[in-house]
Amino acid sequence: MPELSLRHIDQISRDIGQQEITFSHLLEDLIDHICCDVEHEMQNGLEFTEAYSIVKHKLGKRRLKEIQEEILYTVDTKYRQMKNTMKISGIAGTIMFGFAALLKIMHWPGAGILLVLGALTLAFIFMPSALGVLWKETHSTKRLFLFISAFLTGMFFIIGTLFKVQHWPGAGLVLILGALTGILFFIPALTVSRLRDPENKSKRGIYLLGSTGLIFCVAGMLCKIQHWPLAATLLMIGMFILFIIVLPWYTWLTWREEKNVSAVFIYLVAGSMALIVPAAIINLNLQQKFTEGYFINQEQEQELYSYLYRNNKSILSKHKDSQAFSTMAQLHSKTNYLLKLIDDIEFKMIAEAEGEPGQPAINPPQVRQTDEGQVIDFLSLTIPFHYQPVRDFLFPGTQSRMALETAMGDYKNYIAGLDSLPEFQKYTLLINPADYLPSDIQTTGRISMMTGCHSLALLRNSLLTVESHILSGLASR
Numbered sequence: 001m002p003e004l005s006l007r008h009i010d011q012i013s014r015d016i017g018q019q020e021i022t023f024s025h026l027l028e029d030l031i032d033h034i035c036c037d038v039e040h041e042m043q044n045g046l047e048f049t050e051a052y053s054i055v056k057h058k059l060g061k062r063r064l065k066e067i068q069e070e071i072l073y074t075v076d077t078k079y080r081q082m083k084n085t086m087k088i089s090g091i092a093g094t095i096m097f098g099f100a101a102l103l104k105i106m107h108w109p110g111a112g113i114l115l116v117l118g119a120l121t122l123a124f125i126f127m128p129s130a131l132g133v134l135w136k137e138t139h140s141t142k143r144l145f146l147f148i149s150a151f152l153t154g155m156f157f158i159i160g161t162l163f164k165v166q167h168w169p170g171a172g173l174v175l176i177l178g179a180l181t182g183i184l185f186f187i188p189a190l191t192v193s194r195l196r197d198p199e200n201k202s203k204r205g206i207y208l209l210g211s212t213g214l215i216f217c218v219a220g221m222l223c224k225i226q227h228w229p230l231a232a233t234l235l236m237i238g239m240f241i242l243f244i245i246v247l248p249w250y251t252w253l254t255w256r257e258e259k260n261v262s263a264v265f266i267y268l269v270a271g272s273m274a275l276i277v278p279a280a281i282i283n284l285n286l287q288q289k290f291t292e293g294y295f296i297n298q299e300q301e302q303e304l305y306s307y308l309y310r311n312n313k314s315i316l317s318k319h320k321d322s323q324a325f326s327t328m329a330q331l332h333s334k335t336n337y338l339l340k341l342i343d344d345i346e347f348k349m350i351a352e353a354e355g356e357p358g359q360p361a362i363n364p365p366q367v368r369q370t371d372e373g374q375v376i377d378f379l380s381l382t383i384p385f386h387y388q389p390v391r392d393f394l395f396p397g398t399q400s401r402m403a404l405e406t407a408m409g410d411y412k413n414y415i416a417g418l419d420s421l422p423e424f425q426k427y428t429l430l431i432n433p434a435d436y437l438p439s440d441i442q443t444t445g446r447i448s449m450m451t452g453c454h455s456l457a458l459l460r461n462s463l464l465t466v467e468s469h470i471l472s473g474l475a476s477r
Helices: 007-016 026-041 048-059 062-073 077-106 111-139 144-166 171-196 198-226 230-258 263-318 325-354 386-395 399-416 423-430 450-475
Strands: 367-370 373-376
Touching: 007 048, 026 230, 048 144, 077 111, 111 144, 144 171, 198 230, 263 325, 263 373, 263 450, 325 367, 325 373, 325 386, 325 399, 325 450, 386 450, 399 423, 423 450
Parallel strands: none
Antiparallel strands: 367 373
16 A cells, blocks of 8 residues: 655645644544545555545545534534524524615614614624634634734624614714725735635735725725715726626636536625625615705706796886885896806806816806796706815805805895885895805815705795895885
């Protein structure tokens, strides 16, 4: 019977040692068992390398670890309790999270309770028990940093998601901590762990590129949730790397190196599709509903503006012979001046958004002038949720904002000076720009152009409402 040399035994011992077998007696028994299997294969005239490859293929990549886990489960009560806790809490937390998502989408009662219970179960029962199980199975100080970073990343993301969905304070901070922990610690540690495995030499490029794509995706998701810029760019880069480069590359290597398609590969492909397809559909649906709400509001405000403007013109035309007509016409002229000022601000915002950086569009096609005033086709805007226009034209201290406040102050002073109408001064409370426009730069640093346009539309219609009441009052006197 062929016997293994000391060099061959050392090689088998090193390979088994890398499997993180912590039981010393089990390690010796496994080395002896595999050596006997290799010698048995060598009886058929095979060289050591070929015989050893056959034995490793029969064992599989995880069989040795599974043997140790089975022994641990049998002899170690604490390990058995932790593993049972991990399984039960993982299944229960996932089920509660899944039903909470269904109830939340359908607006059914009980979503909040299930979401809280599921998040707490996963974050404070499943994650700690999983960390304990992994440490018990490996006792690897080299991978301890990986385990801890994975634990912190998962816990922060679960709690951050809970806070975000429930609209609790601190959600942004927790999600930022989760993303930073994942980007700075977990993903690099996982990549290093995969690169250290000698069996993954042919896939090192995939792991490096995959970790890069994953970092871009996590950063993009964080920016998307927090409404920060570059979210779409980061997500597109990450998705392109993962699903256009990494996944086909990994598929090709797996097809070439493995005779049988493993369950891991099937789950990888299915999991990728289960992740990207629903996420894309939900994102498109939410984005569509989000934008539709703004557009509908703008259309309604435009209809209200048209009605109020025609109504005020009608009041003027009906009282041309009135002694108060000259005052009414003067009020209407001052109102039109304010409306023109608001239109100019809105025009400048859209021109900046539709133009190049530093070069506003000269005549944006989305804006047209009518007899009643300016009309905007919001549906055709290229970047309707641009942040910079509001910062440049509506924030306190900007030239256009100061000009609007000055003109509005003069308008209110004019109303206050009208004879015999002191009771109408209360209507001036409806046209205070600070009630509609940003009042604090530090707390409202990111406001979209659609929000700014909606605020201007509200101010414009409030101005017409005030004018309508005062015109009617002047006519009745």
